[in-house]
Amino acid sequence: MKKHVALFLAVLLSTGAAIAETAQQKGLRIATEADVRDSGWGDTTADMVMTLRNRTGKTSSRIIRSKTLEGRSDGDKALSLFDTPADVKGTAMLTFSHGLKPDDQWLYLPALKRVKRISSKNKSGPFMGSEFAFEDLGSQEIEKYSYKYLGEEPCGKGWKCHKIERIPAYKYSGYTKQIAWIDTKEMRPVKIDFYDRKKRKLKTLTWKGYREYIGRYWRANEMFMQNHQTGKSTRLQWKNYKFKTGLSSRDFNKNSLARQR
Amino acid sequence: MKKIIVAVVILSTFLSHAAVAEWSGNVAVELRGFLQQGAWPGQGDGGVSVSAQPEFRHQWDDGNFGVTFIPFARLDSMDDERSHADIREFEFLWVKDDWELHVGISKVFWGVTETQHLVDIINQTDVLEDLDREDKLGQPMLRITRTNGNGGIDLFLMPWFRERAFPGIDGRFRPPLVIDKDLSVYESDDEEHHFDWSIRWNQSIDNLDFAISWFQGTSREPLLLLAGDRLAPFYFQLKQAGLELQYTGEAWLWKLEAVHRETTAKNYDAFVGGFEYTFVGINESAADIGVLLEYNYDSRDHLALTVFENDIFAGMRLALNDPQSTELLAGVMYDLDFNSKSFRLEASRRLGESYKLGVEAHLFWDVDPLDPMYAFRKDDFVQITLARYF
Numbered sequence: 213m214k215k216h217v218a219l220f221l222a223v224l225l226s227t228g229a230a231i232a233e234t235a236q237q238k239g240l241r242i243a244t245e246a247d248v249r250d251s252g253w254g255d256t257t258a259d260m261v262m263t264l265r266n267r268t269g270k271t272s273s274r275i276i277r278s279k280t281l282e283g284r285s286d287g288d289k290a291l292s293l294f295d296t297p298a299d300v301k302g303t304a305m306l307t308f309s310h311g312l313k314p315d316d317q318w319l320y321l322p323a324l325k326r327v328k329r330i331s332s333k334n335k336s337g338p339f340m341g342s343e344f345a346f347e348d349l350g351s352q353e354i355e356k357y358s359y360k361y362l363g364e365e366p367c368g369k370g371w372k373c374h375k376i377e378r379i380p381a382y383k384y385s386g387y388t389k390q391i392a393w394i395d396t397k398e399m400r401p402v403k404i405d406f407y408d409r410k411k412r413k414l415k416t417l418t419w420k421g422y423r424e425y426i427g428r429y430w431r432a433n434e435m436f437m438q439n440h441q442t443g444k445s446t447r448l449q450w451k452n453y454k455f456k457t458g459l460s461s462r463d464f465n466k467n468s469l470a471r472q473r
Numbered sequence: 474m475k476k477i478i479v480a481v482v483i484l485s486t487f488l489s490h491a492a493v494a495e496w497s498g499n500v501a502v503e504l505r506g507f508l509q510q511g512a513w514p515g516q517g518d519g520g521v522s523v524s525a526q527p528e529f530r531h532q533w534d535d536g537n538f539g540v541t542f543i544p545f546a547r548l549d550s551m552d553d554e555r556s557h558a559d560i561r562e563f564e565f566l567w568v569k570d571d572w573e574l575h576v577g578i579s580k581v582f583w584g585v586t587e588t589q590h591l592v593d594i595i596n597q598t599d600v601l602e603d604l605d606r607e608d609k610l611g612q613p614m615l616r617i618t619r620t621n622g623n624g625g626i627d628l629f630l631m632p633w634f635r636e637r638a639f640p641g642i643d644g645r646f647r648p649p650l651v652i653d654k655d656l657s658v659y660e661s662d663d664e665e666h667h668f669d670w671s672i673r674w675n676q677s678i679d680n681l682d683f684a685i686s687w688f689q690g691t692s693r694e695p696l697l698l699l700a701g702d703r704l705a706p707f708y709f710q711l712k713q714a715g716l717e718l719q720y721t722g723e724a725w726l727w728k729l730e731a732v733h734r735e736t737t738a739k740n741y742d743a744f745v746g747g748f749e750y751t752f753v754g755i756n757e758s759a760a761d762i763g764v765l766l767e768y769n770y771d772s773r774d775h776l777a778l779t780v781f782e783n784d785i786f787a788g789m790r791l792a793l794n795d796p797q798s799t800e801l802l803a804g805v806m807y808d809l810d811f812n813s814k815s816f817r818l819e820a821s822r823r824l825g826e827s828y829k830l831g832v833e834a835h836l837f838w839d840v841d842p843l844d845p846m847y848a849f850r851k852d853d854f855v856q857i858t859l860a861r862y863f
Contacts, residue, residue, distance in 0.1 A: 264796050266796070272796055272825075272826060273826070296826070297823060297826050297827065297862070298497060298499075298826070298827045298862030298863055299499070299823060299827070299829045299860070299862040300798070301497050301862070302497075308623075314723060316677070316680075316721075324582050324607055325580050325581060325582040326582040326584075327582075328585075329585075329677070329682045329719055329721050329726075330721070331721055331722065331723060331724060331725070331726060331751060332723075333723040333724045333751065333753055334751070334753040334754075334761060336753070336754055337753055337754065337759060337761065337794055338759045338794045338795075340796075340798075341759075341794060341795050341796035341797070341798060342796070383723070384723070384753070386754070409757075462570070462571060462620065464623075465620045465622075465623055465624070465625065466623055466624065466675075466677060466682075467618065467620050467623075467624050467625040467627075467675060468573070468618075468620055468625075471536070471539060471566055471568070471573070472536075473530070473532050473536055473539075
């Protein structure tokens with residue numbers, strides 16, 4: 213958080229020289245503003261239904277509950293609790309994210325009651341067999357990308373969007389670049405195109421059904437990921453968003469994963 | 474019996490609370506076939522087995538109180554002794570700030586390695602379930618936890634010991650003579666009422682996860698004494714200092730478990746350590762392949778009761794990361810003293826939303842008569858399990 217504020221101040225100071233602002237500087241400024249607007253929420257909980265659809269239209273679903281604690285000096289702490297499929301019920305995933313440094317991740321396997329620290333190199337791997345990679349769902353710190361402003365475009369529903377290129381700065385990303393559309397009014401992500409290691413368009417993620425919580429924070433009730441190369445897709449439907457529920461780092465302890473519900 | 478009634482009354486009281494109460498669990502059918510005739514008279518060649526494990530969980534007051542009840546039962550066509558039931562968990566939980574209290578029958582897991590779970594000592598192993606020794610009997614305990622950082626200290630007070638159950642005359646994975654649970658003898662005069670205790674501190678700092686533990690009480694693994702035409706389990710007293718260590722790199726996991734054990738007869742040390750290296754996104758696919766290598770050592774040498782006295786395990790783990798969570802783990806254990814080899818394979822895949830298919834195989838070859846594994850040398854098997862989760 214501190215570094216975000218510092219960055220924001222730096223950006224404020226530099227706006228005096230706005231005429232000379234490069235596309236890179238403008239991209240970073242917009243990303244920073246979006247990040248600053250979405251900070252200070254403290255902690256949040258939500259329920260998610262993930263629906264996987266294959267090429268032939270066959271679907272399967274997972275129900276996951278999530279708890280997130282906003283990081284102050286470091287990245288966020290997140291806990292994902294799996295309710296379905298029934299064979300993974302009770303499985304919990306604890307993630308401490310750290311910007312450019314690889315995340316720390318622990319998996320709790322209820323059948324054995326085993327807590328396993330897992331390597332987080334596999335950022336580009338699919339989350340629960342879905343079209344979302346781990347890196348798509350991780351906490352989006354500013355320093356994770358380099359930015360380039362590409363212009364302004366209409367992006368549906370009468371909204372206008374900043375179009376920004378983001379290039380992952382962290383290791384082991386599955387993407388060479390991402391093109392993100394962020395609405396100019398509330399700085400909400402609307403769409404991202406993902407390009408694979410061969411620079412071909414791989415996936416498109418779109419956000420729908422934005423709602424404002426506690427008068428400040430916008431959350432979409434749907435995130436839809438379409439894979440253009442395989443024809444498969446994954447829909448995340450979010451509900452029961454709650455903010456400032458009183459979670460603390462105590463709720464994000466690997467020693468307590470067995471009792472998390 | 475009185476204890477159970479009290480517990481049931483408490484449980485039903487909590488059931489009336491309006492909070493998250495839920496049943497889940499699984500029922501499973503298992504087919505097991507042995508590839509060779511048994512080494513010992515009376516042993517069967519395989520059969521059908523069904524098991525059920527309903528799980529009840531209820532939490533209230535924002536998760537600060539909870540009850541867990543997990544009974545388990547199996548019916549086996551081949552070995553009467555393998556038809557067995559157990560209460561895996563029947564636990565009451567109370568959480569207050571950084572403190573947790575667990576009272577009742579409970580299960581915990583300690584450890585980091587894959588070939589064996591050396592440090593893990595709280596729960597008795599349910600050897601009837603599987604050769605991998607990952608199934609455990611419920612252990613009556615009072616557990617006090619103080620969480621701190623990303624870890625904590627656990628104190629375990631265990632007033633009642635659970636005896637190991639062994640295969641019957643028809644069963645595989647047994648010595649030539651049948652082990653008779655009714656002949657159990659104890660080093661302590663308190664027998665199964667000996668008061669066992671243990672303490673463990675675990676923490677995570679950067680890329681390092683570690684735990685140190687102390688256990689004092691009845692050994693979960695008995696010595697076997699000759700008693701006429703049968704074997705009698707002898708449960709001796711044991712002090713164990715344990716260490717668990719894992720370094721998590723980007724693709725590397727380095728693991729170590731070590732114990733120092735003190736008994737009346739002798740003191741000894743054992744460890745298992747090695748690595749797992751993961752290749753992610755094989756051929757631009759979603760699949761990962763992990764390569765595992767672990768070395769097992771026991772200072773008792775040939776006298777060790779364990780098959781892991783100077784053994785290397787080399788294995789491979791494949792995770793397709795597909796919607797069906799298809800996984801496979803296979804490897805070879807090689808005994809450096811006796812040149813004995815064993816092969817093990819475990820694979821699983823979800824079918825639809827609520828079924829899971831599992832395949833398991835174990836093969837033994839070149840087993841030396843001096844190797845403790847010799848008794849199992851003809852117990853090569855293939856097993857298919859279909860489980861319905863609810």
